[in-house]
Amino acid sequence: xxxRRRWLIPWLLMAPGLLWLIVFxxxxxxxxxxxxxxxxTLGSGFxxxxxxxxxxxxxxxxxxxxxxxxxxxxLATILTFLIGFPLAYGIAFRGGRYKxxxxxxxxxxxxTSFLIRTISWRILLGDSGPILAIGxxxxxxxxxxxxxxxxxxxxxxxxxxxxxxxxxxxxxxxxEKVDFRLVEAARDLYAGPWRRPGAIVGGxxGAIVGGxxxxxxxxxxxxxxxxxxxxIASLASGAAGAAVGGLLISETFVRVIFPLSLPGxxxxxxxxxxxxxxxxxxxxxxxxxxxxxxGNVIQGRFLEQxxxxxxxxxxxxxxxxILVAIFFYARALGTEGLAGxxxx
Amino acid sequence: xxxxxxxxxGAGGAGSAPAGRPSSARSLGASINQRLVPLFTLVAILYLLxxxxxxxxxxxxxxxGKFNFTWGTFSLAAWGNPFGxxxxxxxxxxxxxxxxxxxxxxxxxxxxxxxALTRYEFRGRAAVGSLxxxxxxxxxxxxxxxxLTLFVGTAFDPWHSLTGGTLFPxxxxxxxxxxxxxxxSYVIVTVRARMxxxxxxxxxAAMDLGANEWSTFWRVTFPLIFPGIMAAALLAxxxxxxxxxxxxxxxxxxxxxxxxxxxxxxxxxxxxxxxLGTSIFVGAIGLVVISTILQNRSARLSRxxxxx
Numbered sequence: 228x229x230x231r232r233r234w235l236i237p238w239l240l241m242a243p244g245l246l247w248l249i250v251f252x253x254x255x256x257x258x259x260x261x262x263x264x265x266x267x268t269l270g271s272g273f274x275x276x277x278x279x280x281x282x283x284x285x286x287x288x289x290x291x292x293x294x295x296x297x298x299x300x301x302l303a304t305i306l307t308f309l310i311g312f313p314l315a316y317g318i319a320f321r322g323g324r325y326k327x328x329x330x331x332x333x334x335x336x337x338x339t340s341f342l343i344r345t346i347s348w349r350i351l352l353g354d355s356g357p358i359l360a361i362g363x364x365x366x367x368x369x370x371x372x373x374x375x376x377x378x379x380x381x382x383x384x385x386x387x388x389x390x391x392x393x394x395x396x397x398x399x400x401x402x403e404k405v406d407f408r409l410v411e412a413a414r415d416l417y418a419g420p421w422r423r424p425g426a427i428v429g430g431x432x433g434a435i436v437g438g439x440x441x442x443x444x445x446x447x448x449x450x451x452x453x454x455x456x457x458x459i460a461s462l463a464s465g466a467a468g469a470a471v472g473g474l475l476i477s478e479t480f481v482r483v484i485f486p487l488s489l490p491g492x493x494x495x496x497x498x499x500x501x502x503x504x505x506x507x508x509x510x511x512x513x514x515x516x517x518x519x520x521x522g523n524v525i526q527g528r529f530l531e532q533x534x535x536x537x538x539x540x541x542x543x544x545x546x547x548x549i550l551v552a553i554f555f556y557a558r559a560l561g562t563e564g565l566a567g568x569x570x571x
Numbered sequence: 572x573x574x575x576x577x578x579x580x581g582a583g584g585a586g587s588a589p590a591g592r593p594s595s596a597r598s599l600g601a602s603i604n605q606r607l608v609p610l611f612t613l614v615a616i617l618y619l620l621x622x623x624x625x626x627x628x629x630x631x632x633x634x635x636g637k638f639n640f641t642w643g644t645f646s647l648a649a650w651g652n653p654f655g656x657x658x659x660x661x662x663x664x665x666x667x668x669x670x671x672x673x674x675x676x677x678x679x680x681x682x683x684x685x686x687a688l689t690r691y692e693f694r695g696r697a698a699v700g701s702l703x704x705x706x707x708x709x710x711x712x713x714x715x716x717x718x719l720t721l722f723v724g725t726a727f728d729p730w731h732s733l734t735g736g737t738l739f740p741x742x743x744x745x746x747x748x749x750x751x752x753x754x755x756s757y758v759i760v761t762v763r764a765r766m767x768x769x770x771x772x773x774x775x776a777a778m779d780l781g782a783n784e785w786s787t788f789w790r791v792t793f794p795l796i797f798p799g800i801m802a803a804a805l806l807a808x809x810x811x812x813x814x815x816x817x818x819x820x821x822x823x824x825x826x827x828x829x830x831x832x833x834x835x836x837x838x839x840x841x842x843x844x845x846x847l848g849t850s851i852f853v854g855a856i857g858l859v860v861i862s863t864i865l866q867n868r869s870a871r872l873s874r875x876x877x878x879x
Binding site for chain 2: 234236237238240241243244245247248249251252253254255256258259262269272310313314316317318320321322329331332333335336337338339340341342343344346347348349350351353355388391392474475497501502504505506507508512522525526529530535538539542545546549553
């Protein structure tokens with residue numbers, strides 16, 4: 228009798244956990260879809276009415292905040308990748324016996340409160356903070372009226388810092404798994420520096436990323452104000468990219484190590500992009516009213532204005548945008564990279 | 572291992588040159604790489620730790636105004652009076668309470684799911700897998716907002732009579748519900764990763780020797796997966812005590828430590844926040860160090876106890 232009921236055992240074990248997830252994750256999301264199509268107020272109660280106007284409002288009323296979310300979230304993801312990849316690489320290949328200590332230091336920030344870390348950045352980036360004291364007052368790198376706090380630069384800096392560990396950990400996991408015999412084989416087969424193709428790819432990538440940062444942070448635009456600065460910044464970052472691509476990056480890295488780390492690249496960027504695009508704490512504490520992101524609108528509508536239907540529609544649009552982004556990103560990187568394909 | 576370069580200490584670098592074909596560009600890149608990668612790693616780690624140093628330093632600050640954003644003079648005042656602001660102590664107590672209870676519940680529920688997933692074959696595994704994964708891929712703000720929608724929904728009938736008003740108005744109980752929810756997935760994933768390398772033959776041996784399923788689980792399986800469960804519990808606790816966004820949506824008028832910080836920041840920012848933040852940091856690091864030492868010791872003991 229016991230044997231016949233055996234199929235029940237796993238479901239009995241899973242029942243409490245899965246029920247909790249269904250009742251407090253699936254159900255709330257269904258409730259939110261219904262809410263996004265409802266009309267009414269908190270006082271009189273909401274009624275479901277196929278009110279698609281909420282979506283129209285949500286999409287048309289907040290173009291600046293949508294733009295900020297996409298731009299800041301996207302820039303933060305690119306920058307965390309540029310910092311996170313060499314860091315993960317350094318720990319995985321050069322960490323030696325300090326690997327675990329280094330990894331522990333990467334996650335150490337998680338042991339303090341998210342808010343307190345952001346407050347620390349507010350101190351560091353402040354008008355009388357140490358960064359401006361060195362860069363502006365001592366080295367005179369920037370004009371005397373230059374500020375960081377309450378600008379897009381501060382918001383993106385905060386996002387990059389907060390989500391860097393989310394990028395490093397998956398990258399480290401996939402780099403750590405790289406079979407070192409493959410690297411040796413590549414070297415035995417005369418893989419050298421990436422040289423000319425490296426310089427071209429690195430130069431182009433550097434120029435594009437540098438330009439995107441300048442435009443995204445509002446320091447210059449093509450044809451408008453700050454065009455000269457945009458061009459100089461793009462050229463400089465292009466030159467830096469070319470030097471890195473041509474001299475520092477080897478063929479072994481391009482053909483062996485990087486392709487094997489693609490699952491980590493995928494996981495790391497998703498884990499960074501999702502919380503970055505939905506964040507509102509950095510925009511609130513480090514930015515100004517013009518740098519608000521869509522998260523600020525959602526939390527304001529929910530917690531201050533009690534405009535639940537519009538807020539629910541906004542949340543649902545955010546969720547949809549993230550799913551679409553993941554889908555295209557997965558397509559672009561290829562399923563082979565995702566499944567660990569050749570790495571397996 | 573025919574290549575001497577590959578066995579040299581710096582061979583981990585992508586730019587290391589093969590010994591066979593020396594060239595100036597290659598050795599230049601390689602020698603820069605040799606120093607640059609470790610240097611970059613150290614600088615990046617320092618960058619990650621900087622806000623922690625700032626937090627510790629500013630806990631010893633006597634700020635010139637109401638906001639602890641600029642350095643005034645060195646002071647131990649805040650350390651001598653860490654709860655010297657109304658509501659702060661209650662907020663910390665709430666944080667610890669929510670952390671412990673949600674960790675306990677989520678760890679039990681999550682471990683049961685992980686056990687079922689690794690030890691039994693059943694249909695619907697893919698559906699269960701996505702039910703576990705999707706919460707981790709959902710932005711916190713969407714989770715918080717949808718829970719708020721659900722809780723507010725229970726203010727009206729028929730849900731009001733069904734829930735007896737436990738989910739609305741919001742309070743500690745709704746924070747708990749939310750924290751257990753987002754912790755379950757992380758516990759499942761952590762425990763499952765630990766169980767992947769588990770040797771099933773040990774259980775079979777116990778059963779062959781006459782143990783029933785119950786005593787096999789408690790005497791063989793549980794001690795072996797215990798380090799994984801501990802790791803999951805630590806992760807859950809740190810996620811819970813640090814959570815701001817979801818808590819902000821589900822707390823109503825109750826405070827946790829992060830919520831207290833957030834609501835005070837518009838009017839003032841006392842150095843007590845940095846004192847408590849530093850204390851939580853030191854406490855958490857201590858917990859991790861102790862659990863690592865315990866795990867290493869139990870690993871050594873089990874290795875020592877194994878017949879050669």
